[in-house]
């Protein structure tokens with residue numbers, strides 16, 4: 339089978355199209371013909387060896403998101419059959435409920451080979467049925483970006499009609515957050531560095547837009563938009579440079595979902611009494627469980643929601659796709675067809 343292999347974790351130039359032996363199906367395995375994958379911000383770190391000892395540094399098949407169709411099942415597998423369209427859960431051991439240390443691990447494309455190959459073996463519990471209304475490419479956007487936004491807004495915070503949600507930027511997680519917040523009947527404020535992207539976000543249903551470059555104190559603007567009450571929920575993706583503004587925007591008793599570190603991973607000069615005295619909930623979010631992925635898929639099907647796919651590259655062009663993701667020009671998800 340063909341696979342893209344990162345020979346050494348030194349960057350996209352080390353990626354090579356390679357001929358490998360097709361995996362053999364064990365009695366409890368499901369063999370999937372992989373059809374699509376999608377890129378996530380963490381992949382840019384993995385490509386450069388950013389996780390050091392916590393990743394495979396040589397001969398890694400990259401990428402954690404994947405979707406395809408079942409081609410063969412082992413004799414002990416009863417819930418999948420050839421032809422089934424499936425999507426791989428990002429945290430393969432997190433079935434449902436509260437996570438533990440094992441549940442939040444996502445080894446594919448990091449410590450183990452990932453999805454950028456024609457055939458991959460899974461255990462039956464690692465897969466969910468792909469929603470009928472989605473293509474393989476669309477399905478491949480769900481496991482990381484989609485489920486993270488769902489887990490933050492729906493599973494953990496249970497947002498409701500009338501809530502005000504603020505989400506940062508127009509990348510994968512943020513646009514899913516926009517779509518899920520609108521689905522739940524919430525009012526949405528979205529930020530971006532680009533006025534053109536903000537117009538596109540409006541056409542997806544965003545109620546209020548703020549350019550975070552031309553309005554650096556956008557937290558105050560969001561506070562004003564919410565009539566001085568503050569927003570109920572912030573989807574916090576920027577980290578160091580955005581947390582202070584997020585705390586300015588959130589209402590007393592509101593939630594800041596701590597998800598991303600796009601601008602840095604430290605707290606900086608945050609005044610903790612600002613969190614304490616206003617009873618703000620800082621909620622860490624790590625993707626989500628298989629149960630969440632299934633529930634999200636059903637909700638998307640019943641509301642006809644499709645992920646925002648910016649572009650789709652051939653497997654051989656993954657290096658160009660990674661460069662494009664790193665450029666920040668994308669709106670939504672950058673995908674790979676296998």
Ligand SMILES: NC(=O)c1ccc[n+]([C@@H]2O[C@H](COP(=O)([O-])OP(=O)(O)OC[C@H]3O[C@@H](n4cnc5c(N)ncnc54)[C@H](OP(=O)(O)O)[C@@H]3O)[C@@H](O)[C@H]2O)c1
Nearest residue numbers: 379486507508509510511530531576598599600601624625
């Ligand atoms: N905790 C988890 O489980 C989890 C899961 C998924 C992702 N994440 C993290 O969440 C973050 C976003 O991931 P993603 O996949 O959505 O990334 P992405 O698709 O690459 O989105 C990046 C976008 O974020 C915006 N952005 C960049 N810097 C910003 C800043 N300082 N302030 C506000 N917006 C900024 C930009 O949007 P504009 O071009 O519109 O300005 C950029 O295009 C990453 O840090 C990622 O590692 C965490």
